[in-house]
Each structure stands twice: as C-alpha cells, then as structure tokens.
Amino acid sequence: MIKAILFDFGNTLVRHDNLDWKKLERAGLYNHAGFFEKRGIRHVSLKAWSEWFTRFYAEQEAFAKKHLVEIDVYRIFRSLIEAFHLPADVTPEALAAMYYQPICQSRILFDDVQETLKKIQSQERHCGIISNSVIPGSMVRSVLAQLGILEYLDVVLISSEIGYRKPHPRMFEIAATRLALKPKEMMLVGDHPEDDIAGAKKSGWTAVWLNRTGQKLSGRIKPDMTLSSLNALPVDTVRVVKKAK
Numbered sequence: 001m002i003k004a005i006l007f008d009f010g011n012t013l014v015r016h017d018n019l020d021w022k023k024l025e026r027a028g029l030y031n032h033a034g035f036f037e038k039r040g041i042r043h044v045s046l047k048a049w050s051e052w053f054t055r056f057y058a059e060q061e062a063f064a065k066k067h068l069v070e071i072d073v074y075r076i077f078r079s080l081i082e083a084f085h086l087p088a089d090v091t092p093e094a095l096a097a098m099y100y101q102p103i104c105q106s107r108i109l110f111d112d113v114q115e116t117l118k119k120i121q122s123q124e125r126h127c128g129i130i131s132n133s134v135i136p137g138s139m140v141r142s143v144l145a146q147l148g149i150l151e152y153l154d155v156v157l158i159s160s161e162i163g164y165r166k167p168h169p170r171m172f173e174i175a176a177t178r179l180a181l182k183p184k185e186m187m188l189v190g191d192h193p194e195d196d197i198a199g200a201k202k203s204g205w206t207a208v209w210l211n212r213t214g215q216k217l218s219g220r221i222k223p224d225m226t227l228s229s230l231n232a233l234p235v236d237t238v239r240v241v242k243k244a245k
Contacts, residue, residue: 002181002206003124005235006155006192008166009140010134012210013149014107026108029053029098036097038146044084052083068168070159071134073099091105093136100135110212112230117152119235130166130175130188132195137161155179166192167199176203189233197223208233 010016022210033046056079060071077092077099120127133140137158144150157175160163166172176186183204190196191210200207209223210230217223227233 001124001185003181003185003188004128004154005120005187005233006128006157006175006190008131008188008192008196008210009129009131011115011191011212012110012196013129013190014109014147018108019106024102027102031098031101032095039087039090041086044086049080049084052080056080064165068165070132070163070165073134073136073160082147096136097139100139104135104139107143107147109147109149113149116230116233116235118150121152121236125235126154126179126181128157128175128179130157130171131153132159132165134160134203166195166201169199169203171204172199172205189227189230193217193221197221201217 007013029046029050031051036042036044038047053072053076056076057071060076063069064071073096074092077095079097080086081090081092117127129144131140135158137160139154140158140160141150141156144153144156146241150156155175155178157171157178159171162171162174164170172183172186172188176183179186184206186200186204187206187208188200189208189210190200191212193209197207197209201222201224207223208225208227209217210227211217212228214228215228225234
C-alpha cells in the first residue's frame with residue numbers, strides 16, 4: 001500500500017521546454033560581472049571568469065557523473081574566489097545566488113501540478129519532492145514557495161544538500177527514512193528513465209514514468225505505470241493509508 005507519493009522536479013512539476021539554458025547561464029555570469037563592477041573589482045574580466053568557471057564545473061561534473069554524487073557549487077565558487085584573489089567578504093553563497101537567480105526566476109509549473117498535489121494532501125498522504133539539482137536547497141525551496149506548492153510537501157530532498165544524486169540508492173533511502181516508511185510504501189513519479197524509474201525500482205519503490213512527450217522507453221526499464229499527464233495519476237484508486245498526525 002502506498003503511503004507517500006514523491007515527485008521529481010524538472011520536467012515533472014516544472015517545465016524545461018521553455019528554458020534556454022545557455023542564455024540563463026550567461027545571464028548568471030553577467031550578474032557576477034555587474035557585481036564586480038559595482039564593487040570596483042576591475043582585475044576580473046568576464047571572459048576569464050567564465051572560462052575558469054567552465055573549467056572548474058567540468059572537472060566536478062565528470063567526477064559527479066561517475067560516482068553519482070552531486071556537484072558542489074560552493075566548492076566551485078570557493079576555488080574561483082581563491083584563483084582571482086577576491087575580497088574576503090565575497091562569499092560562495094552570494095555568488096551562487098547571483099548565478100542561479102535567472103534560472104530560478106524562469107521556473108513555470110505544468111498546469112496539472114497544483115490540482116494533483118491538492119488531491120494528495122486532501123487524502124492525508126505524504127507528498128514530497130526528490131530532485132537532482134546543483135542549485136542550493138534554500139533556493140529550490142524559495143522557488144517552490146513562489147510557485148505556491150511548498151505548502152503541500154512533507155519532504156523536499158535535493159541532491160545538492162544530500163551529496164548524492166539519483167539513481168544512487170541513498171537518495172531513496174533517506175527519503176523513506178525521513179518519512180519513517182518502508183520502500184514498498186513509497187511511490188516516485190518522474191520523467192527520467194534511469195534516474196527516476198530505474199532508481200526507484202532498484203530501491204523497492206513503485207515507479208511511475210511521466211512521459212509527457214511520447215518518448216520510447218528501453219526494454220530493460222519497466223515502470224509500474226506510465227502516464228502522459230499528472231491528471232491521469234490514479235490517486236483515488238491507490239489504497240490510502242493516512243499519515244500520522
């Protein structure tokens with residue numbers, strides 16, 4: 001019996017098809033350039049800053065993919081602060097907030113999200129998010145609040161805070177532990193065949209593949225259910241066990 005329904009974030013609850021990632025990344029770097037100009041930090045050119053950022057990011061990304069750990073953006077910005085000898089009051093947290101601001105401001109919910117989360121809450125099930133994101137967790141939560149869905153969530157698990165990324169089993173173990181539930185009582189709804197479906201299945205969860213774009217799925221990955229919209233999620237027909245008060 002399912003006691004908790006968790007969702008992936010990007011391409012599941014919020015749209016990615018509206019985003020020009022390269023443009024948003026450039027906008028984040030331009031935020032840094034504007035900040036340096038206001039502070040009178042004239043020895044850092046946008047070109048050099050961008051090149052060093054890309055280098056540090058690529059180094060971490062290669063390691064992260066191999067070991068299913070998350071990229072540490074604070075570590076990247078600490079390295080940049082040291083490399084460019086920035087003033088002591090320039091913090092990794094401030095640089096990360098400036099860099100990810102354009103991306104966070106571009107988040108748009110799919111039309112079927114709000115009603116689905118309301119329905120889950122009305123049945124007193126646990127509801128949450130388990131997401132791969134290099135963006136700091138505090139910023140992700142701010143986005144969730146701005147989108148009007150944070151109030152529906154009992155758990156928000158972000159890989160940037162945990163240190164691992166799906167499909168690493170620790171992500172799924174921690175989510176179940178935080179809700180004090182068994183794997184068989186957990187359901188994940190997500191769009192990514194490997195990260196979401198294969199990861200959830202391997203951890204003993206029920207896996208629902210949200211295939212909004214009509215993709216074909218590899219034969220070795222077998223979700224328990226496939227949907228084209230969250231409106232089709234059979235919340236009413238899955239046996240309900242009320243969450244503890």
